[in-house]
Each structure stands twice: as structure tokens, then as C-alpha cells.
Amino acid sequence: MEFALFLGCTIPARLNQYESSSRAVLGKLGVGIVDIREFNCCGYPLRNISFKTFVLSSARNLALAAKKNLNVMTPCKCCYGSLKKVDHLMKENGSLRKEINTTLEREGLKYEGGIEVKHLLSVLYHEVGIESIREKMGKNYEGLKIATHYGCHVLRPSKVVEFDDPVAPTIFDQLVEVTGAESVDWATKLDCCGAPVWGINDELSMDLTERKLRDGSKSGAHYLCSACPYCHVQFDTVQKSFLSQRGTETRLPPILYPQLLGLTMGIDGETLGLEMNQVSIDGIEGFLSDKRLAVSDEPSAESGETTAD
Amino acid sequence: MFFDVALYISLVIFAFGLSYKISTWFRHKIGILAREIPTSKRVSAAFKGILLTLFSAKILTLVRVFVLDVVLQIRVLREDFLRWLMHMCIWGGFMLLLLMHALESLITSRLFPDYYSTVNPFMFLRDLFGAIVILGILIAVYRRFILKVPRLITNAMDHYAIVIVAVIMISGVILEGAKIVSYSIYQQMVEEYSGLEDKQELRSLEAYWVEEFGVVSPAVRGPFDADTLEQGKELHEMSCVECHSRPQWAFTGYGVAKIVGPAALWLDRVTMPTILWYIHILACFIGLAYLPFSKMFHIFASPLSLLANAVMDGEKSAPANTATRQAMELDACTHCGTCTVRCSVGVAFEEIPNANILPSEKIASIKALASGKELSEEDLRIIQEGVYLCTNCYRCTVVCPVGINLQDLWFNVREALLQKGYPEFLALSPLSFYRGLMKEDLVQRDYGEPLIRAREAIVAECDLMRGRDKVLPLTPANRGFQSGLSLSAQANTFSVCFGCETCTTVCPVVGNYENPKEVLGMLPHQIMHACGLGVRDLAFGSNMLWDCITCYQCQEQCPQGVSVTDVLYELKNLAVKNVKEKMSQ
Numbered sequence: 001m002e003f004a005l006f007l008g009c010t011i012p013a014r015l016n017q018y019e020s021s022s023r024a025v026l027g028k029l030g031v032g033i034v035d036i037r038e039f040n041c042c043g044y045p046l047r048n049i050s051f052k053t054f055v056l057s058s059a060r061n062l063a064l065a066a067k068k069n070l071n072v073m074t075p076c077k078c079c080y081g082s083l084k085k086v087d088h089l090m091k092e093n094g095s096l097r098k099e100i101n102t103t104l105e106r107e108g109l110k111y112e113g114g115i116e117v118k119h120l121l122s123v124l125y126h127e128v129g130i131e132s133i134r135e136k137m138g139k140n141y142e143g144l145k146i147a148t149h150y151g152c153h154v155l156r157p158s159k160v161v162e163f164d165d166p167v168a169p170t171i172f173d174q175l176v177e178v179t180g181a182e183s184v185d186w187a188t189k190l191d192c193c194g195a196p197v198w199g200i201n202d203e204l205s206m207d208l209t210e211r212k213l214r215d216g217s218k219s220g221a222h223y224l225c226s227a228c229p230y231c232h233v234q235f236d237t238v239q240k241s242f243l244s245q246r247g248t249e250t251r252l253p254p255i256l257y258p259q260l261l262g263l264t265m266g267i268d269g270e271t272l273g274l275e276m277n278q279v280s281i282d283g284i285e286g287f288l289s290d291k292r293l294a295v296s297d298e299p300s301a302e303s304g305e306t307t308a309d
Numbered sequence: 310m311f312f313d314v315a316l317y318i319s320l321v322i323f324a325f326g327l328s329y330k331i332s333t334w335f336r337h338k339i340g341i342l343a344r345e346i347p348t349s350k351r352v353s354a355a356f357k358g359i360l361l362t363l364f365s366a367k368i369l370t371l372v373r374v375f376v377l378d379v380v381l382q383i384r385v386l387r388e389d390f391l392r393w394l395m396h397m398c399i400w401g402g403f404m405l406l407l408l409m410h411a412l413e414s415l416i417t418s419r420l421f422p423d424y425y426s427t428v429n430p431f432m433f434l435r436d437l438f439g440a441i442v443i444l445g446i447l448i449a450v451y452r453r454f455i456l457k458v459p460r461l462i463t464n465a466m467d468h469y470a471i472v473i474v475a476v477i478m479i480s481g482v483i484l485e486g487a488k489i490v491s492y493s494i495y496q497q498m499v500e501e502y503s504g505l506e507d508k509q510e511l512r513s514l515e516a517y518w519v520e521e522f523g524v525v526s527p528a529v530r531g532p533f534d535a536d537t538l539e540q541g542k543e544l545h546e547m548s549c550v551e552c553h554s555r556p557q558w559a560f561t562g563y564g565v566a567k568i569v570g571p572a573a574l575w576l577d578r579v580t581m582p583t584i585l586w587y588i589h590i591l592a593c594f595i596g597l598a599y600l601p602f603s604k605m606f607h608i609f610a611s612p613l614s615l616l617a618n619a620v621m622d623g624e625k626s627a628p629a630n631t632a633t634r635q636a637m638e639l640d641a642c643t644h645c646g647t648c649t650v651r652c653s654v655g656v657a658f659e660e661i662p663n664a665n666i667l668p669s670e671k672i673a674s675i676k677a678l679a680s681g682k683e684l685s686e687e688d689l690r691i692i693q694e695g696v697y698l699c700t701n702c703y704r705c706t707v708v709c710p711v712g713i714n715l716q717d718l719w720f721n722v723r724e725a726l727l728q729k730g731y732p733e734f735l736a737l738s739p740l741s742f743y744r745g746l747m748k749e750d751l752v753q754r755d756y757g758e759p760l761i762r763a764r765e766a767i768v769a770e771c772d773l774m775r776g777r778d779k780v781l782p783l784t785p786a787n788r789g790f791q792s793g794l795s796l797s798a799q800a801n802t803f804s805v806c807f808g809c810e811t812c813t814t815v816c817p818v819v820g821n822y823e824n825p826k827e828v829l830g831m832l833p834h835q836i837m838h839a840c841g842l843g844v845r846d847l848a849f850g851s852n853m854l855w856d857c858i859t860c861y862q863c864q865e866q867c868p869q870g871v872s873v874t875d876v877l878y879e880l881k882n883l884a885v886k887n888v889k890e891k892m893s894q
Binding site: 009010012013014037040041044045046047048049050051052053056057060078103106107152153155156157158166191192194195196197198199200201202204205207208211230233237238241 | 459651652653654655656657659660661698700701702704734735736737738739740741742743744745746748749760817821855858859860861862864865872874878881882885
């Protein structure tokens with residue numbers, strides 16, 4: 001099992017702990033990683049302004065992976081959405097494919113499809129499997145409540161991104177529950193984190209973020225768990241800045257999924273970059289217990305989750 | 310005489326240029342950072358900073374960086390072995406030639422009392438060093454002109470740098486070759502050093518030199534008998550051997566001598582060695598005089614940039630020193646193109662033909678800005694777009710072989726450009742995410758204004774958004790606009806919208822406001838309807854476009870399969886294209 005790891009721009013620049021914790025967890029689980037240095041931006045930030053540039057950016061990445069005959073795994077949900085969208089377009093739209101490939105051929109690349117794009121969570125769930133993850137765990141959480149944040153760009157548009165059921169997804173909850181934590185049900189679980197308009201309309205962005213944090217908190221969650229650099233930076237750095245700015249009381253610290261999982265596998269806090277989170281997650285280790293959970297017979301997926309509103 | 314005059318003139322120009330350039334490090338103001346800091350403060354801060362650094366533990370960091378990054382150039386090696394080899398050849402070979410050959414009277418002859426440039430090991434070493442530099446030049450030519458690296462741009466200064474070094478080296482080698490074969494130089498040497506009168510002896514010595522030392526004589530030609538050569542050898546050992554190793558050791562010059570051999574007499578007649586000497590010396594002096602103004606100035610600025618960046622800290626260093634460092638960094642850039650090759654958004658240049666997208670080319674524009682040159686509105690807009698089209702991924706900064714903190718430079722220049730008042734539409738994209746994170750570094754007003762300005766510029770092109778009460782004719786619809794909505798081959802789905810308002814109902818942005826129409830203008834279902842009617846202004850002019858968080862709830866839930874989010878994306882593209890076209894008219 002080997003993947004080209006597509007980190008995107010945000011993780012290496014602003015969220016090193018996501019990279020180090022993902023690499024550590026994937027290493028434990030025996031998932032092979034190939035780094036392709038030539039990868040560029042997925043094009044997501046440029047889509048507002050230039051559709052062609054967006055397509056070209058992602059297509060180049062797909063072409064680079066295709067050249068090495070590797071499937072792509074990305075820990076970023078916005079990169080995932082972009083790569084999936086462009087993969088879809090390059091397969092469906094012949095004239096666009098031809099046009100983009102003409103540009104790519106100038107540097108000896110082309111993309112005709114044939115590469116699978118996967119998010120880190122889909123690799124963990126589908127390729128590694130819940131049971132294999134459980135086998136690698138030395139500890140598990142007790143009494144820990146987690147609010148999972150799915151992230152828009154893996155769920156929708158579901159016909160293109162094909163991550164999970166867009167209305168009642170369970171993959172992330174199952175991945176959280178294997179650690180012994182409880183994945184709570186909460187109202188805005190499938191809603192936007194606010195990051196896409198951070199820097200464009202900060203008030204709107206903070207409104208959306210604040211609402212999610214409030215809902216998550218109300219559901220009794222101790223931490224909000226995400227698996228996307230944009231979402232995490234929004235819940236972490238942006239939360240920290242508006243806590244003081246807006247005088248908001250509610251506080252819900254975010255944790256990255258590989259950090260959450262990594263602790264149960266005995267990976268040290270430094271590798272997981274626990275200290276690098278802006279909103280402190282110090283208390284998390286207090287929920288760890290050495291007692292191994294018996295494998296429960298009940299399906300860990302929760303049913304009946306629908307979108308808010 | 311000529312030599313001395315030329316040397317002093319070029320030294321004076323060099324010294325003037327050096328002081329001028331160094332003064333720009335303290336005078337040129339880059340971006341928002343340097344706005345309020347006077348030159349005097351920058352000079353005193355620099356002295357203080359340097360002294361404090363030299364007398365602290367940071368001196369160890371400086372030593373380490375000097376050895377690893379300046380001398381061994383590990384940062385280049387990490388990037389690309391071929392480039393490292395190229396640079397080490399040119400830099401190392403040239404430095405050795407400078408010390409041993411160019412400065413022979415100042416250095417080599419003092420260290421080695423029996424130094425002669427024509428005696429081994431010096432003769433061999435000179436050719437070896439020269440050959441190393443030439444190898445480096447060949448790699449440089451191969452990299453720049455034969456190996457097509459995508460988006461690596463070669464400019465006039467890169468050509469100059471290769472040409473000046475090549476002229477110095479090649480003229481030197483040919484000069485050596487021309488001197489080896491030159492009969493008049495041979496005669497001159499015989500007169501000065503042999504003291505021979507006897508014709509037979511002179512002929513024997515000449516025969517020996519023709520046979521063994523490559524001299525081409527008009528009178529004496531081989532084959533020679535053994536006795537003549539034997540006598541020539543004896544005379545040679547008496548008068549010449551102390552100052553002359555065998556010319557084969559000067560392998561590059563000897564190779565040239567063999568090639569030009571048939572034309573040697575003609576070359577000698579037209580005084581080719583003298584001409585070549587002038588070319589060689591002039592090229593050296595031109596290179597020296599022009600050095601501070603050319604990219605070769607990096608030999609001073611780049612080590613300083615590496616050292617300064619190793620000990621400076623974005624948050625702790627005095628802003629005055631950061632301002633000075635940024636001005637210096639512009640001179641440290643060698644236009645090697647590493648940043649551009651590694652740039653996350655470099656590929657955008659293929660679609661958006663603005664060279665300022667590429668980091669290595671941004672530097673040239675920033676140099677123009679920093680020098681205070683008057684730039685046209687068009688130029689400023691183009692630079693602004695290039696500087697904004699950046700995901701702030703830090704890759705350029707991580708890979709820069711001379712350690713320039715490019716990321717900081719972009720941020721600083723970007724903000725200063727935004728304040729010039731030209732709308733930047735890229736500000737309405739997630740590229741602004743980083744700017745949002747950095748807003749605590751900015752004045753509140755400076756932060757919000759560009760965002761408002763870009764939206765206003767778009768609305769200004771949409772007449773209908775201003776006169777809400779205007780009655781619209783329903784026909785003819787703007788079919789050109791409707792058919793233009795096909796970029797993603799999904800956007801034309803707006804036509805099947807039956808106005809159920811599901812999109813608006815599920816939209817979390819709409820849901821965020823008490824009175825969404827007031828804040829957002831048109832709501833999603835209304836925008837779909839405006840597209841259906843072909844009313845462009847209403848589709849382009851609403852805040853909803855830029856406040857859309859692209860969460861795809863609308864698209865996912867539409868019972869008619871309208872790709873609402875994709876339509877909004879497309880409208881954003883078209884609105885920007887539209888306003889840009891209007892502005893450039």
C-alpha cells in the first residue's frame with residue numbers, strides 16, 4: 001500500500017504538526033508514502049478567479065502522480081475536493097482535457113485519468129481498516145467526548161468527491177470511536193468551518209466558526225476533531241484570536257485526527273506536535289487508559305445523523 | 310601605463326559603485342515595514358545589531374553558516390547537484406585564479422619566492438583552475454539554454470554574467486596559446502635572457518623550442534637531427550629551464566597552440582598576443598568596474614544575506630534592521646530561479662501571463678519599486694496581482710540558496726501595494742486566508758480597505774445593482790452572457806431552476822443573517838434566476854458571490870440538479886474578467 005502524499009500549501013507552512021503526526025501514524029500502520037517534490041498548489045484558492053488555472057494546477061499534480069503510477073493521498077480536505085473535481089472534469093470533459101494536456105505537455109506531463117485520489121481518512125478507513133488500527137493501539141480513551149467535524153469539501157458535491165454518505169456520513173465517527181472516545185451527535189457537524197471566507201469576510205467567517213464551536217460545546221464534547229488544515233487553523237488560530245476579540249466564553253479546543261489516534265498508539269507528544277496547537281489540548285492525555293477495550297459487537301456507526309437546518 | 314590607468318579607473322568605479330549600492334541598503338524603502346524609519350536610524354540600528362551579534366553566542370551560528378552555506382554552498386547542493394557543481398566550478402575556480410594569477414604580485418610571489426607563472430606547479434594550476442571555470446560556464450550554458458526547465462526565465466543580466474566570465478576565461482586561454490606559438494615573443498626572450506651570439510647556438514636553441522615548446526618559427530623547421538636538439542637542450546638548460554616548465558602542463562593553452570599552429574605566423578604578424586592581452590585585461594577591468602551594478606554583486610550581498618538571515622528573527626529583530634536586510638536581499642538574489650521552479654503557484658503563469666507571479670521575477674519588480682522609480686498604474690496593477698497570487702506556502706523561502714526571506718518580502722510589498730488604491734480581485738479569494746491570519750500586524754483600516762475596494766469596483770460595473778427600482782425588459786435576454794456560462798460544463802444547469810428556494814434555505818451564509826437580502830444582495834435562488842433571465846448585472850453584483858463559502862449544501866440539495874455552487878464559482882470568474890476588461894479599456 002503506497003501513496004503519493006499531497007500536503008498542499010497550508011500544512012508545510014502553518015501546520016507542521018499535522019504532517020508529522022500523519023507520517024507517524026501512517027508509519028505505524030504500514031502505509032507507504034512517497035513524496036513528490038514537484039507537486040504544486042491544488043488550485044483551490046484560485047478557483048474564484050480563474051477556473052482554467054484551477055484545473056491546470058490540480059491536473060499537473062495528478063499528472064505527476066500518474067507518471068509515478070501512484071494514487072494520491074491528501075490530509076487536506078480542500079485539496080481533496082479540488083483534486084477530485086479536476087480528476088472528474090478531466091475524465092468527463094474531453095475538450096478541457098485536451099486543452100489542459102496541451103499546456104502540461106510543454107513540461108512532458110499529461111493526465112488521462114487512472115489515478116485515485118483519497119483523503120487521509122478514507123485511506124485509514126478503507127485501506128487500513130478499523131480492525132488493523134485497533135491492533136496497533138496500545139491504549140484507549142475513557143470518557144472522552146469528541147465532536148467530529150467532517151469538512152465540506154470531502155462530503156459535497158457527493159457525486160464528485162465520493163467520500164461518504166453526504167447526509168449521514170459515519171467514516172470519521174467510526175475512526176474516532178475506535179480510539180475509545182465517544183463521537184457525540186451535534187447540530188452543525190456537517191457545516192462549514194468558516195475558513196473559505198477568512199480573509200475575505202472575517203465577520204461572517206467568525207460567525208460560522210463560533211456557531212460550530214458553540215454547538216460542539218453544547219453537545220458536551222471535550223474536543224473538536226478535524227482532519228483538514230484549513231478547518232483546523234480556523235478552529236485553532238482563528239478561535240484563539242476571536243476569543244479575545246469577541247469576548248466569547250465558549251471554548252472548544254480542536255485536535256487533529258492523527259494527534260488523537262497517535263496518542264493511543266504510544267507516539268510521543270512531540271512527534272504529534274501537541275504543543276504546537278494554539279488552543280491548548282494539554283488535558284487530552286488525561287483521558288488515556290491502559291485498559292484495552294473489548295471489541296464491541298454493536299456497530300459503532302451512529303445512525304440518524306442529518307444536516308442541521 | 311595602460312594597465313595602471315585602466316586598473317585605477319576600474320577600481321575607482323568599483324569603489325564608487327560598492328558604496329552607492331551599500332548606501333541603497335539603508336536608503337531604499339520596501340513595503341509597509343520601512344515607511345516610517347529614517348536612514349540614520351537604520352544605520353545606527355545596523356551597527357548596534359552587528360556589534361551585539363558579534364559579541365554573543367550567535368557568532369558560532371555565523372561561523373557555521375559561513376562554512377556550510379557560504380563556502381560549501383550546502384543549500385545549493387541540497388537543491389540540485391548539477392547546479393552546485395556549476396557554481397562551485399565557477400566560484401571556486403575563479404577565486405583561485407584571482408588569488409594566484411590576477412593578484413600574483415600581491416600574493417603568490419610573496420608567499421613563494423621562486424614563483425613564476427610559467428613554472429610548475431603554478432603553470433599547471435593556472436590552467437587547471439581556468440579549465441574548472443570553463444567547465445562551470447559550460448554547465449551554466451547547458452542549464453540555461455539547452456536543458457529546458459519549465460518557467461526558468463533567463464534575462465539580460467544572466468546573459469551578461471555568463472558572457473563576461475566566458476570572455477575573461479576564453480581570452481586568457483587563447484592568449485596563452487598564442488604566446489606559446491609566438492615567434493616574436495620567443496625572440497624577445499632569447500635576447501633578454503640567453504646572451505647567445507653564436508648563430509649555430511641560436512639555431513639549435515630555436516630548433517629545440519620548436520620541437521619541444523611549440524614555438525612556430527618562420528625560419529627553422531623540423532625534422533631536426535639529434536645533435537642540434539642535443540645542443541639546443543643544453544642551451545635551454547643553461548638559460549631557460551629555470552623559468553619554463555614544459556608547455557604541455559599548460560594543457561588548455563597548449564591545446565589552443567596546437568590548433569592555431571598552422572596560422573601561428575600570421576597571428577604573430579598581426580600581434581595577436583597583444584590584442585588578446587588587451588581583451589583579457591579589459592574584460593577583467595570591465596567586470597570589476599561593473600560588478601557592483603551587475604548580478605555579480607551577489608558575491609558580496611549573498612553571503613551577507615545568508616549570515617543575516619541566520620541570526621535574525623522575524624519577531625525579535627529591530628524593524629529598522631529588517632528593513633535594511635530586505636533592501637540588501639534584493640542584491641543578494643542571483644536570479645537562479647530556484648524559487649520559481651519550486652513555487653506552488655508557478656504553474657498559474659501558464660494561464661495568467663503575468664511574470665510577476667514567478668518569485669524570481671517579482672524581485673526585479675520590487676527592485677524597481679524600492680528604488681522609487683515612477684511606475685505606471687498598469688505596471689503597479691500587474692505587480693500587485695503577481696505579488697497577491699501566492700499561497701504563502703514558504704517554499705520559496707525554504708529553498709532560496711542565498712537564504713532570502715522571500716515570504717516576508719512578499720507580505721511587506723503586498724500590503725504597501727494594496728494601499729496604493731488599485732482594486733485587487735485576488736483579495737476576494739482564499740489566497741487572503743494568510744492575510745487574515747496576519748491581520749494583527751496591520752492597521753485595522755489598512756486591513757479592511759482592499760476588501761471593500763475590490764467589491765465596490767465590481768459593483769460599479771453593474772448598473773442595475775444601484776437602481777433597484779428600474780423595470781427590466783424580459784426580452785431580449787443577454788444570450789451571450791448565458792452561453793458564456795459554460796466554463797465548467799456544469800454551470801449551464803441554472804436553466805432548469807424552478808425557483809423552489811431550497812438552495813437559499815440550506816445556505817449557512819443566508820442563515821447567518823437576520824435580513825440576508827440587505828447584506829448579501831441577491832440570494833442563491835435569485836442569482837440562478839438572474840442567470841436564467843440573462844441579467845448579468847444582477848448575477849455579478851451581489852455580495853453573495855464573494856460571501857459564498859463553497860460548502861456545496863445548495864448544490865447537494867437542489868432537487869433539480871442545478872450546480873448552484875459551480876454556477877457561483879463561474880459567475881465570480883466572469884465578474885472579475887468583466888471588470889478587468891472594463892478597467893483596461
